[in-house]
Amino acid sequence: MENFFSILFSLSLFYVAITFRVKAYVSVLRFQGILLALLLILPFIFKFSIYAIILPLTIVLIKVILIPNYINKIILDLDIKRKIDPTIQQLTFLIIVIASVIIIFLLTSIISNNIELNVIPFASGFSAIVVGIYLIIFRKKLIIHVCGFLILENGIFLISTAIASELPMMIELGILLDVFVVVFLMGIALNRISDTFEGFEVSHLRRLKD
Amino acid sequence: MLDFTIFILLPLFASFLCYIVKNIKIHFFISFFVAIFHLVLSLLVFNKLYHTILPTYFGIDSISRFFILILSNVYFWVVIVSYNYLKRPYSEKVEESKKYYFLLLNFYLASNSAAMLSNHFGMYWVASEATTLSVAPLIYYYRNEESLEAMWKYMFTVSIGIAFAFIGILFLSLASKNILYDGRQLFYWELIKNASKLNTIWLKASFIFIFVGLSTKIGIAPMHSGDVDATSNAPSPIAALMSGSLRLTALLGVLRIFQIVTFSSTYSFAKSIMIIGSLLSLFVAFAYMFKANNYKRLLAYSSVEHLGIITLGIATGGLAFVGALYHSLYNSINKIVLFLMAGNIHYKYKSREIESVKSVFKNLPITGWLFLISVLAILGIPPFGIFFSEIKIFEGLIISNQWFILVAIMFFLLFIFVNMSKKVFEILFKEDDLFSNNYVKKEKFELIHLISIMLLIMLAVIPLSFSNTIYQNILSILNDFGMKI
16 A cells, blocks of 8 residues: 555656646645655554544645645746746656656665665655756746755655654654745745746846856 | 753743844843853853753753854854844845844744754754754845845755755664664664664765755855855854854764764765865865955855865864864854954945955954954964864874875965955955045944954964863763764
């Protein structure tokens, strides 16, 4: 079951690679958030405990409801164009993503010979990190950069469930809160950027140079 | 519990108060008292006059004792200066930023103290991410395009860097799998105790991720760009705070993982990575000084250089390690004076370009003198601290037979010395008709100048007094790292 969710997670990365619509990124974030929450509930299906519920609920609250809604609101408020202008062709991007994912899966399975590891969740998480970085490098719109950062964070979260040595709950909650505040601040900054530069693209941020 | 309250809860409460009360003067008084309490307690803790009992995930050892003193010291002076700084009229937009200034400053103190006192990697991560979040809006103080861009870039690069550090932390828990029980993983002392048993491959991966990730925040090349942008565009007290304490918070994370690594077979690997990073930072600073055109950027690159030297000292170990710890203390004090004086110049000339700032010595004599002295101090002129700590690091390099590195460093430092003083003399002494007549009014002696003089005296007195407490503390840090002089 864990593997099934992780594979769904990886598939959502391919969707990110080919989509043109900004809103699709937000839907992907929602979808990934739901998957992460389900992954966390899985071990507790047969032994219910109240502590096991708090973390998935917070994830649903932050990653499925608050952050995507907030990003949607920014998109509406700032009237960001619905379509992204890619710097490279979508097909090339998809090929790069697929190739990276294949390499990561192969490498992980080689590493797992030496150490006990859940190959599929670990590799899916790592793929998300790489795809997140690609989004930041290859896309122009700053809002997509924020989505890329969030996909990267989701990937890290997936790895941490794959490693299965749980972090203490207080710290997990702290991490979620930090991520939320980062996105919140980035949203405010985006608002300001659209006021001062009249645009949301990285090409506007060229003033600071050595 | 009193220590935890003063170190973390009190600043948190103060930032809450700053949210409720709207008067900036009251904000200042609240922050001032918090800063005094913090400083007094960290002095007591440093001198081992106060026995600390902290809750889970927090603990105090010699290294956090040392770093929290540096933090308290920098923060204290920054708060005192801040009120005068805020009173300066700048533009309409800045009024808005002033409301949140002390609120964020207090939150910064709370989160930074939490990062320094943590004894668990997860806690450290959460707290140090919170420091980034509290400092980012402060970078945007002037509300102009440059500061906005600087804030965005800083927040983005550091958040991603810290995310990488988190991957490193996850790898560390993989390295300790089947060795440490669940729930005891990621505590520093548990990892140090079992360092030799940790899985080598994961430990190496973990070190690389944590070092590279945190170097966005430390400002070590090649990840220094966001940090340099932020330090050069932030208001001066914040720049001083970032150079003097925030970079060290990130360095502390690297020190923690390095401490684990020193007891394992990964030691030489980690050492060489850190040496490469530090040489790169020195090289970047060396290259920038040739073409510097912005004096605040010059200072930011000087921070890159000095953090590079500190990292080098830590990696070399032994006597150089002692030198590096002294260096981090002196650098933090010196950077406050430098940035405050640069802020004075910026306020008067309204420009950060070296081109458009001339004959400071004539127009701002007091600021000019203090800026000159502090620049000489940071370049390593005796009797100021930086000289003594650099000598120690060089000695350490000689003892450990790293002649090649020593020569490279000497070469870089020589050119940094020449170029940086050239640029600074250009600002201070070059005559320009346009500027010499504009400011006839004589410069008044202000609180900022008094504080700068006090800090410079401190910088000269600490090394000359051969303070035994500091030395003993550094020795016990060295002992914790399993090193000897």
